[in-house]
Amino acid sequence: MNSKIIIEKKIKNKILAYNEIKYMIDSYINNNISDKTMTLFIKAIYNSGLSFNETLFLTDIMIKSGKVEDLSFVEKVTVDKHSTGGVGDKTSLIVLPICASLNIAVPKMSGRSLGTTGGTVDKLESIPGFKSELSHKEFVNIINTVGCVDICQTKDIAVADKKIYSLRDKTGYVDSIPLIASSIMSKKIACSSENIVIDLKVGKGAFMKNIKDATKLAKLMIKIGKYYNRKVICVLTDMNIPLGNNIGNKLEVKEVINFFNGIYDKRLYELIVCLSSYMVSISKKISFNYSKKLVLKSLKIGSSKNKFYEWIKYQGGDISKLKIEAKRIEVMSEKSGYIKSIDASKIGYLSSKLIGFKVKDLNTGIILRKRIGDFVEKGEVIASIYYNKEVDNMISILKDSFKYSDTKPKEKNIILKIIK
Numbered sequence: 001m002n003s004k005i006i007i008e009k010k011i012k013n014k015i016l017a018y019n020e021i022k023y024m025i026d027s028y029i030n031n032n033i034s035d036k037t038m039t040l041f042i043k044a045i046y047n048s049g050l051s052f053n054e055t056l057f058l059t060d061i062m063i064k065s066g067k068v069e070d071l072s073f074v075e076k077v078t079v080d081k082h083s084t085g086g087v088g089d090k091t092s093l094i095v096l097p098i099c100a101s102l103n104i105a106v107p108k109m110s111g112r113s114l115g116t117t118g119g120t121v122d123k124l125e126s127i128p129g130f131k132s133e134l135s136h137k138e139f140v141n142i143i144n145t146v147g148c149v150d151i152c153q154t155k156d157i158a159v160a161d162k163k164i165y166s167l168r169d170k171t172g173y174v175d176s177i178p179l180i181a182s183s184i185m186s187k188k189i190a191c192s193s194e195n196i197v198i199d200l201k202v203g204k205g206a207f208m209k210n211i212k213d214a215t216k217l218a219k220l221m222i223k224i225g226k227y228y229n230r231k232v233i234c235v236l237t238d239m240n241i242p243l244g245n246n247i248g249n250k251l252e253v254k255e256v257i258n259f260f261n262g263i264y265d266k267r268l269y270e271l272i273v274c275l276s277s278y279m280v281s282i283s284k285k286i287s288f289n290y291s292k293k294l295v296l297k298s299l300k301i302g303s304s305k306n307k308f309y310e311w312i313k314y315q316g317g318d319i320s321k322l323k324i325e326a327k328r329i330e331v332m333s334e335k336s337g338y339i340k341s342i343d344a345s346k347i348g349y350l351s352s353k354l355i356g357f358k359v360k361d362l363n364t365g366i367i368l369r370k371r372i373g374d375f376v377e378k379g380e381v382i383a384s385i386y387y388n389k390e391v392d393n394m395i396s397i398l399k400d401s402f403k404y405s406d407t408k409p410k411e412k413n414i415i416l417k418i419i420k
């Protein structure tokens, strides 16, 4: 086989056979073709797309490029949760203990931050002592005693996706529906949970900018899931504005603690209840409404809060030692009016600069002090920046992300669509 001929075929929008896709992927992971050649292949897929069968082939080849987890030791029904990545997204830290408190096992692997979106592993590692790498024995013990565990995605899961994703990230070929579907599903299938709930973010701070494309992606992932005998539900959620009030690793853990103590942002609460209710519903095969009752009860009586503390302790974390070590500067509104929007992409950009890329500062980030629909007077504090190194124009970027109106804007629902 010849990579040039395969790439030409895809450029001409011809259908590729399993062996042709496999040849390209295997050659790339074995370093037999260069980043440059692989980029041409990815670009051809980006421009011409993939048929369903080709997407399935790519997913299958990526699953088989690594290890498939054996979860036969897990004593309870299993569910996994995935987020396509957002700004201020701390939902995993809350939905995992909710499900575990309701006797459902969530053996999760998470990633680190990508682009301007945060990563669950970084957030968890900001808790002093938290171990995101565990031995198999520790993993088994935690999942069977606590009910939820979250570790850094191991190197041997979907090996090809790891290398190709990093190349797509560098070359700007991320937002292709078949590439995203095969990337996410190869990891989720390899992690082996029976049920999967995907929080598919839509908007300025997300890879999917509109509901139409997000719907296509959701349907494709559900179809791939069906092929592998997995039940998949996609919840399309708004990511035009950051999720919750805190953005940044330790700051987000603080928001999670507040959440379990009954202090929360309304949109974050709605999303948590929706995602965890679907996770409970597909796992226990009961109605959404009944699942929601169980979730609300777990939050009300504090069993999910207790589960959260138990889980963090089992993975070595000590919440009592969580301290924000950063300078703080308040950002004031330059005008009076109702807050109409807070741009998630600008906030994501600023927080990723505050945190850093190679060496991350887990203390830094942003707290939004005002939300959409709030009335502010000129000079009122709208946000706080936590920093250790100043970022160029940080105050003006933050101010620019807030837009105002004279009339109170209508509330927008965070849940946009459910696709099953």
Ligand code: URA
Binding pocket: 084, 085, 165, 174, 179, 180, 181, 183, 184, 207
């Ligand atoms: N998340 C993934 O895991 N893969 C993608 O391609 C995009 C988002």
